[in-house]
Amino acid sequence: MAAISSDNQGLRLATRYVVLTLIALIFIFPLVFMVMSSFKPDLQLLRDTSSIRAFLPVGDISLNNYTAAFERAPVGLFVFNSVLVTGVTVLLSLLLCSMAGFSFVFLQWKGRNILLSIIIATLIVPFETIAIPLLLLVSKLPWIGLEGFSVGWLNSYRVQIIPWIADGLTIFLFVQYFKDLPRDLIEASRVEGASWWQIYIKVVMPLSGPVVATAAILKFLVMYNQYLWPLIVVQEETYRPVMVGLQYFFQLNTAWGEIMAYLTMITVPVLAFYLVLQRAFIASIASTGVKG
């Protein structure tokens, strides 16, 4: 009897793993196909779709698609633009949103509650519903730069960065996290005569690793994957980010091998980053849910 039941258990365990693995294949096959195809010439790529070869690095493997992709479009520039816009926005967002959260939780001041309710209310406004009026707004905004005074933010880095720095979710995440920090610590530092800025920098932020990671990851994903906004505010190649840069590959003729090479280049670094910080990524998504 004992032997039979343990056999049964082994079988059930095996079934579970088979089910889990089959589902995993559904989620992973397009990505494997993308990477493998990026090394194949177009003719072979199309021929291989009819067999398991589509997912294997077989046949005429080379880096030709990558070289061709760089010749077809200024890939390096697009990547640079995306990294710059994403990096600057994430840093400024962490700074300004954590400062706002700090103020809402630890300081008492007039207007605090109203401002916080406005911020929470923005959570139900999808960006897509303000994109068009925002387009008009940024096209009229003034700017003083090195070249002097100008009107209109279209075709610039600032139009991709500044509107995205502050958002309700990031401020909300900081507010929620700060609420759980011990208040005595802050009041004690106050008694010792520390300024608010010192408390923010030296007491609160050093304790805020987890929420900083969460906010940074969420903002990173939003910014790097931007599409709609840069599509409508950036027409010049000089400032174009990676996702909008894709349109180059569909002009004249569709070269699937080159497209796969480009997709691989802009996706694999993010995937690698994700796999290394897998726990933090998943925790950050989960935290948008738990306290909401």
Add this chain to the structure above:
Amino acid sequence: MASKLTTSNRAGWAFAFPGFGLLAMFIVVPFFFAFYLSLTNQRLISPNPTEFVGLDNYRSLLSISVLSIEPEVDDAGAVVRNEDGNPKYPRVRTFTRNNPEYPQYAGMREWFRWHSGDTAKVVVATDVVFWKSLRNTLMFVLVVAPVQGAIALGLALLINQRLRAINIYRAIYFMPVVVSIVVVSLLWRFLYAEEGLLNSILGALSFGMFEGRDWLGDPDTALGAIKAMSIWQAVGFHMVIWLSGLQTISPTLYEASSIEGASKWQTFRYVTWPGLRNTAVLVLIVITMQAFALFAQIDVMTNGGPLDSTTTVVFQAVERGYGKQDISGGSAISVVLFLIVLTISLIQRYLTREK
């Protein structure tokens, strides 16, 4: 408990203002701006001054009506029929173009029709494409929200087992979430092509019985194909939210139900599901809001076609506001979209409220 130590209007505003100011300028102002602009004839670039036009934009967007058309009759009063025996109807344009007897239908076009007896009921609208985009978006939400929510819950239950290496599976299921929807859409455009991967796989699985089809080129399958892909991409996101909900349920409840000898279904029905109430509301609202915002997939895969079968509300807003530089028209669509999203999330909140 306003302690003296923590009261400071100056410091409070100084810390909150940079973040709040940007948020007010780039989220709150454009939000109200949308309402204002939708009442004008504002264009992105125009030599003429902007004029206030009242509700004209909404009128041309939303005007819809049903036109009853009687079949044509011959001199004897009998209905004229064609070879198939179907009644012959006067053309819709005879009612909607320059017909002083029917001013209310002026400029409208046919959306669809049905028959009641010999009378044809024709639904006519001023902006047929917008109504199609509204229908497509609602169909998308109605399918994607429950299906994606349910699959995500299934995956979360599957991943919530104590098994060796389960974290690897969780990481893989979540993987498409970190990939840009633009990249995913392009990739699936290839999978869905007539000579693409999906047709080969289906062909192989059915031993050649399945004949390939052009999934995105056929009005009957295009939106369905986009729904399937969108679910594939985002389901991991909601799996993680369900998972965090599952982990808040106390293990003692499960122990109790196993002592009582409850079946797996009973345990789910009476322990797991009630514990997931708040998570369910959240998942439903988040999916609905994401689904209403459907844009990138359409822009990359179909451009709204074929025959407007995949055009969506956001796609129309962008097409007008940016493509045609008609800021006021695009803003009116944005306002309609916002009101729909707001109504639906209020209804969801009401239906799933604590009893």
